[in-house]
Amino acid sequence: MQVRYKIWLEEGEHIFGEGLFSLLREIDRRGSINQAAQEMHMSYRQAWGRIKKAEERLGFRLLTTRIGGEAGGGAELTREGRRLVENFHRFREEVDRAIREAFARNFG
Amino acid sequence: MQVRYKIWLEEGEHIFGEGLFSLLREIDRRGSINQAAQEMHMSYRQAWGRIKKAEERLGFRLLTTRIGGEAGGGAELTREGRRLVENFHRFREEVDRAIREAFARNFG
Numbered sequence: 001m002q003v004r005y006k007i008w009l010e011e012g013e014h015i016f017g018e019g020l021f022s023l024l025r026e027i028d029r030r031g032s033i034n035q036a037a038q039e040m041h042m043s044y045r046q047a048w049g050r051i052k053k054a055e056e057r058l059g060f061r062l063l064t065t066r067i068g069g070e071a072g073g074g075a076e077l078t079r080e081g082r083r084l085v086e087n088f089h090r091f092r093e094e095v096d097r098a099i100r101e102a103f104a105r106n107f108g
Numbered sequence: 109m110q111v112r113y114k115i116w117l118e119e120g121e122h123i124f125g126e127g128l129f130s131l132l133r134e135i136d137r138r139g140s141i142n143q144a145a146q147e148m149h150m151s152y153r154q155a156w157g158r159i160k161k162a163e164e165r166l167g168f169r170l171l172t173t174r175i176g177g178e179a180g181g182g183a184e185l186t187r188e189g190r191r192l193v194e195n196f197h198r199f200r201e202e203v204d205r206a207i208r209e210a211f212a213r214n215f216g
């Protein structure tokens with residue numbers, strides 16, 4: 001038997017979770033929304049839509065896009081975007097460790 | 109912004125989570141599958157089906173039912189059922205506390 005979980009941030013509505021975290025991390029690695037979307041088995045349009053929606057809900061920009069257009073150019077995380085990704089990464093690791101420990105204590 | 113999560117136990121397939129936990133706790137309180145199902149806005153049949161499926165997957169009985177038939181008589185947790193509910197309860201509380209603390213550290 002093993003434990004599974006899903007964790008996300010919301011404020012009335014869903015703001016940030018595993019999907020967006022992975023997408024932003026891929027964009028950070030690849031410098032391209034297009035390549036990151038492919039990696040995540042999404043269309044460019046889907047990826048862009050999710051980012052725009054999250055930016056609206058968060059009230060800050062997650063990405064800056066460089067010349068060549070959103071698809072052709074490049075994209076990188078803003079300072080706030082990077083901080084959110086880093087905080088979520090650390091949060092996730094802390095939660096993951098705590099859940100494994102609690103599982104071992106109660107079901108191990 | 110607040111954190112939300114879902115947590116469950118599985119072994120290849122879903123075994124035990126929030127829904128079954130609440131249902132069994134209601135049965136324990138009320139001594140009746142029927143009343144517990146009503147409280148959970150489920151039909152008796154749904155409640156019974158979920159319990160049977162979980163029992164199959166867990167490999168032990170969760171409930172004993174008393175004379176009068178499954179609906180008319182009464183139901184109570186088996187020793188193993190009670191232990192599972194108690195362990196899940198404690199597990200959930202530990203996880204909940206850890207998630208709140210990790211959230212405060214990283215997003216507070």
